[in-house]
Amino acid sequence: MADIVIILVILSATLVTIFAQNGTDVKDLLTKLFSTDGYNKKIRPIQNQSLSVSISTDLIMNTIIEFDEQNEALKTAGYLYLYWTDEYLSWTPSDYGDVYQLFVPQDDIWKPDISLANTYTSFTGLGSSFLNVRLYYDGTVLWKPYQVLESTCSVVITNFPFDTQSCDLKFTAWSYAKEEVELNLGANGIYFKDLAPNNQWDIVNSASNEINSDESAVTFTLKLKRKPGFYILNIVAPVVLLSLLNAFTFVLPVASGERAGYSVTVFLSLAVFLTIVASEMPKNSEHTSIFSVYLMTMTTCSTLIVMLTLVEVRLSIRTIPDQPINKFFQLLYKLAMVLRCEGCKTREKVVPKQENNEMSNDEPEADKVVNEFTTNWPDLVDALDFLLFWGFVTVTFIVTMTCMLAAWSAGQE
Structure with a gap:
């Protein structure tokens, strides 16, 4: 009975929030943020432009599509979990019918030009124009660009077919220095919750680290073990x-x-x-x-x-x-x-004895x-x-x- 009451309370709170929000409130909020306030996506989202924008980065790995040992290329599928604070995109929910979050196209706001640095094929940015970002009332921006990643990977074939390979996925904010955009690791670095198994390789370990230099970058390392059957x-x-x-x-x-x-x-x-x-x-x-x-x-x-x-x-x-x-x-x-x-x-x-049992005295003893x-x-x-x-x-x-x-x-x- 207690469980049913809790569920009803949660549903009631959700319904109240949904009914409290309407299209007019969302429209007014969007007009305020992008027209009235004159939001400009070319400006870094921080009031003090001498400071850096801190971006937390996690990698959610979905699957290993292919590992081409001949060309030393790793093809994976997954997405980055990026979130930062945009000081120009905050509002008071009570002024807009308790609207706490918005969805806007990713190309309508400022976002870091993050790309895979050690790409194998083409050098392109993350995400697509049809993807949205999630905006929260306090200015937090959540961006989850899904991508098929083709990266280079140096292959060590010494122990083939019982070999283990270590491959890096290096992401960098290409146009920015670390003083302007700082990429930081998130809570766990790499997530494998929804990982689909590969029929040739197992992920036996992983690691992630920030680049400690002037470059704004993070590196995710996958340790792959071949299935030798x-x-x-x-x-x-x-x-x-x-x-x-x-x-x-x-x-x-x-x-x-x-x-x-x-x-x-x-x-x-x-x-x-x-x-x-x-x-x-x-x-x-x-x-x-x-x-x-x-x-x-x-x-x-x-x-x-x-x-x-x-x-x-x-x-x-x-x-x-x-x-x-x-x-x-x-x-x-x-x-x-x-x-x-x-x-x-x-x-x-053995030389047989002569029938007359006579041996010549001139024959050596070894001839017997x-x-x-x-x-x-x-x-x-x-x-x-x-x-x-x-x-x-x-x-x-x-x-x-x-x-x-x-x-x-x-x-x-």
């Missing part, structure tokens, strides 16, 4: 899988005749992804993406794999009588044997048991495949984990 599924994951396929080149038998074509195909696939990633990045040399370094490293490994594949094809067609296996390849073969089975030794060839390297070139290539496969798998794993963890951890800061 799209890039992980469409770029990062395929590149990691292709990098793993690089090593599986050495699983394919040389005799199949498909190894060279397979390795070249993987190389070209990585080159395509390198082109795609490059197209997403700004064309500058100040910052290098960790992911680009990773992709270039994997492309280099792919190039090395293609070269080793061709060398192995060449080795596989050698014959022992024509080209004996040298010490270097023997060492690699023994290493592969040890890694395949710890404790295994190279095969020993001769340890000879008896493998052939195809077996050596198979051992090289084992070493190269696990070598490149290890390199791929270490490089992948290092680069991805570095980008991810830096992006969390």
